[in-house]
Amino acid sequence: MMTKKLEVATAASNILGSDWFDKCANHLNDAIIVTEAEPISYPGPRILWANNVFYKLTGYQPAEIIGKSPRTLQGPLTDKAVLKRLRTALKNWEVCRVEVLNYKKDGTTFWNEFEVTPIANEDGYYTHWISVQRDVTERKQLEALITKNEERYAYAIKGANVGVWDLHVDSELIYYSAIWKSMLGYKENELSDKRTEGIELLHPDDRDGVLRCLNDFVTGVSTIYETEFRIRHKLGHYVNIHSNAAAVKNDAGKVVRVVGTYVDISERKLAEEKLNYQSSHDELTGLVNRREFERRADELLSSIADGGQEHALCYIDLDQFKVVNDTCGHAAGDTLLRQLGALMKKVMRDDDTLGRLGGDEFGVLVKNCSIEDSFKVASSIKSIIGNYQFIYQERSFVVTASMGLVPICDAETTLSQLLQNADAACYFAKDYGRNRIHIYNINDENLTQRHGQMQWINRIQQALIENRFCLYAQRIESLKESSKLHYELLVRMQDIDGKIILPGSFLPAAERYNLIVQLDLWVINKTFCLLKLNPHFLDKVDFISVNLSGHSLTDESVLELIISKFSQYKIDGKKFCFEITETAVISNMVMAKHFILELKKFGCQFALDDFGSGLSSFGYLKNLPVDYLKIDGIFVKDMMENKIDNAMVKAIHEIGHIMEMQTIAEFVENKGIKEMLSEIGVDFAQGYGIHKPQSFEEILGLLSHNSGAS
Numbered sequence: 001m002m003t004k005k006l007e008v009a010t011a012a013s014n015i016l017g018s019d020w021f022d023k024c025a026n027h028l029n030d031a032i033i034v035t036e037a038e039p040i041s042y043p044g045p046r047i048l049w050a051n052n053v054f055y056k057l058t059g060y061q062p063a064e065i066i067g068k069s070p071r072t073l074q075g076p077l078t079d080k081a082v083l084k085r086l087r088t089a090l091k092n093w094e095v096c097r098v099e100v101l102n103y104k105k106d107g108t109t110f111w112n113e114f115e116v117t118p119i120a121n122e123d124g125y126y127t128h129w130i131s132v133q134r135d136v137t138e139r140k141q142l143e144a145l146i147t148k149n150e151e152r153y154a155y156a157i158k159g160a161n162v163g164v165w166d167l168h169v170d171s172e173l174i175y176y177s178a179i180w181k182s183m184l185g186y187k188e189n190e191l192s193d194k195r196t197e198g199i200e201l202l203h204p205d206d207r208d209g210v211l212r213c214l215n216d217f218v219t220g221v222s223t224i225y226e227t228e229f230r231i232r233h234k235l236g237h238y239v240n241i242h243s244n245a246a247a248v249k250n251d252a253g254k255v256v257r258v259v260g261t262y263v264d265i266s267e268r269k270l271a272e273e274k275l276n277y278q279s280s281h282d283e284l285t286g287l288v289n290r291r292e293f294e295r296r297a298d299e300l301l302s303s304i305a306d307g308g309q310e311h312a313l314c315y316i317d318l319d320q321f322k323v324v325n326d327t328c329g330h331a332a333g334d335t336l337l338r339q340l341g342a343l344m345k346k347v348m349r350d351d352d353t354l355g356r357l358g359g360d361e362f363g364v365l366v367k368n369c370s371i372e373d374s375f376k377v378a379s380s381i382k383s384i385i386g387n388y389q390f391i392y393q394e395r396s397f398v399v400t401a402s403m404g405l406v407p408i409c410d411a412e413t414t415l416s417q418l419l420q421n422a423d424a425a426c427y428f429a430k431d432y433g434r435n436r437i438h439i440y441n442i443n444d445e446n447l448t449q450r451h452g453q454m455q456w457i458n459r460i461q462q463a464l465i466e467n468r469f470c471l472y473a474q475r476i477e478s479l480k481e482s483s484k485l486h487y488e489l490l491v492r493m494q495d496i497d498g499k500i501i502l503p504g505s506f507l508p509a510a511e512r513y514n515l516i517v518q519l520d521l522w523v524i525n526k527t528f529c530l531l532k533l534n535p536h537f538l539d540k541v542d543f544i545s546v547n548l549s550g551h552s553l554t555d556e557s558v559l560e561l562i563i564s565k566f567s568q569y570k571i572d573g574k575k576f577c578f579e580i581t582e583t584a585v586i587s588n589m590v591m592a593k594h595f596i597l598e599l600k601k602f603g604c605q606f607a608l609d610d611f612g613s614g615l616s617s618f619g620y621l622k623n624l625p626v627d628y629l630k631i632d633g634i635f636v637k638d639m640m641e642n643k644i645d646n647a648m649v650k651a652i653h654e655i656g657h658i659m660e661m662q663t664i665a666e667f668v669e670n671k672g673i674k675e676m677l678s679e680i681g682v683d684f685a686q687g688y689g690i691h692k693p694q695s696f697e698e699i700l701g702l703l704s705h706n707s708g709a710s
Contacts, residue, residue, distance in 0.1 A: 059105035075101035163262030185234030203230035285341035293355035312374035315422035321360035400435035456509035475691035484542035550584025573602030633667025
């Protein structure tokens with residue numbers, strides 16, 4: 001099972017702040033403790049919280065136990081097989097019930113029967129364990145007496161604080177202790193000793209199982225009798241019971257009596273139900289969470305293999321949810337999510353599943369339905385969302401949804417592939433106008449391209465972790481015979497086999513899936529570090545150009561990092577020219593201008609990259625304090641043959657100079673283009689005809705060698 005580490009404080013806050021803990025945990029008869037989910041291996045998870053019953057049971061104070069390993073409580077001579085079973089369950093994220101000998105604070109021991117349950121967050125990843133515990137020492141002592149076939153067990157039965165039953169195999173009579181009767185609301189002189197009448201008290205659904213288990217025990221088929229069942233209370237409701245039993249044999253080895261203990265576990269069962277609900281449902285909306293949704297989706301995939309049925313998965317992403325959050329706050333967003341969850345359920349079929357998959361994303365599993373009919377279900381959901389007007393504190397919002405619909409009809413499809421297909425189809429719906437449904441088709445070229453981008457996510461993240469990005473540089477040549485050098489820094493990825501991967505392969509995915517800021521931060525850190533180690537390079541260059549994405553212009557952490565690096569390394573800001581694209585500036589004019597003005601205080605220069613491709617550009621140039629215009633290479637590369645491209649280059653250059661900006665032409669592939677640009681008056685040229693990109697560290701080494709030689 002895949003896990004996702006979260007901050008422990010966050011995990012504890014999410015669970016300990018829930019209604020169940022606030023209202024119930026300190027009022028149960030059972031002890032409750034909460035631990036981290038990881039690490040499983042030594043030293044193991046820490047205890048995060050315990051209820052009052054736990055402290056009363058063990059004698060510890062909170063300060064003595066919080067932050068410690070549960071191993072602290074492990075008593076002597078604990079059965080190794082039991083511990084192995086527990087460790088295996090923990091590793092597999094399974095519910096596990098065991099009985100172990102535990103220490104109290106004063107050094108004494110007690111038998112602790114406990115059940116541990118893994119709890120997942122709303123994204124379906126396990127974050128912690130909850131353990132429900134109770135002291136069963138008296139029951140274990142009684143069972144030991146019975147097992148040893150000692151006559152003293154009769155006296156022990158009468159004084160026991162647990163319910164006890166004693167079945168005489170041949171006579172079919174059964175003795176119930178006073179405690180056993182009181183658990184079911186009967187007085188000591190009530191309730192028949194006939195076995196048949198006792199059987200009638202069992203819940204109809206549990207009766208056959210209990211009788212089969214008891215018969216196997218009496219006939220020697222099974223040597224252990226331990227079971228749970230429901231039995232009717234005098235008032236008519238059912239009580240949950242946990243029972244252990246042992247055989248009493250005669251001298252011939254025949255089982256003549258079976259003596260067992262009964263423990264009322266109704267409160268525990270209630271707690272388990274609440275924990276199970278919590279582990280499978282989203283606390284905010286009450287819908288199933290991502291973990292449960294994926295489990296059910298996996299079941300549908302399995303049903304395809306078994307019976308050839310057809311189902312569908314619909315992935316739903318709200319289009320304007322961020323507007324609500326930004327305008328009215330997260331409380332408003334939470335209210336909207338709850339209301340939309342309730343609305344969508346109204347148009348759902350009974351057999352279908354609606355889940356909240358995280359944030360403003362929902363999912364629907366449509367059972368036993370063709371893709372055509374599933375589209376009708378999705379359309380109903382889209383309509384009810386689009387027609388709903390959300391009003392919060394006198395503000396009104398209309399929210400729409402983009403949906404990706406995927407058929408579940410191929411038994412070879414994995415759960416991971418199914419979810420990726422749905423995600424890709426949903427993003428396609430967003431890209432093509434939002435408020436629409438896109439049906440996934442394996443032959444769709446646009447979806448194939450998106451799949452290709454999605455495959456890069458893990459590769460980019462892993463390369464960042466393993467520091468497998470590197471800097472290349474391309475010289476920018478002055479066409480006005482300047483003696484100073486100019487370079488643009490370019491990022492490359494080094495694959496695990498050492499192959500250098502060009503940015504065209506991974507940058508689109510980094511942009512689309514919000515990894516580009518992390519890449520920009522890496523470039524900034526690496527650049528400052530290399531420049532600090534190579535001061536001779538700064539003496540030889542007029543400036544170096546560093547590319548920044550549009551996302552970085554609106555991320556305060558990027559601006560703060562650059563400013564902190566200038567302070568840390570004492571590098572002259574005039575040596576830096578930051579390149580930002582025309583489209584990024586248009587999308588974020590206010591933030592872009594703020595970013596530029598803040599760094600100009602340090603002497604930094606700015607270049608507007610790919611200028612002219614939109615040519616809505618000239619109107620805002622006079623208000624944008626940039627120093628260079630980089631003429632888009634789409635006009636430069638064919639300017640010798642194409643008169644329109646030639647005219648475009650001239651126009652951009654002339655306007656740039658009127659606004660006192662220098663111009664840089666990209667994609668200069670040959671000497672002829674370079675000469676034509678020089679005639680026009682363009683200030684700088686860049687391209688393979690000038691210099692092919694090479695490792696920045698290699699360039700630093702060459703310049704260092706030349707500097708030493710001189």
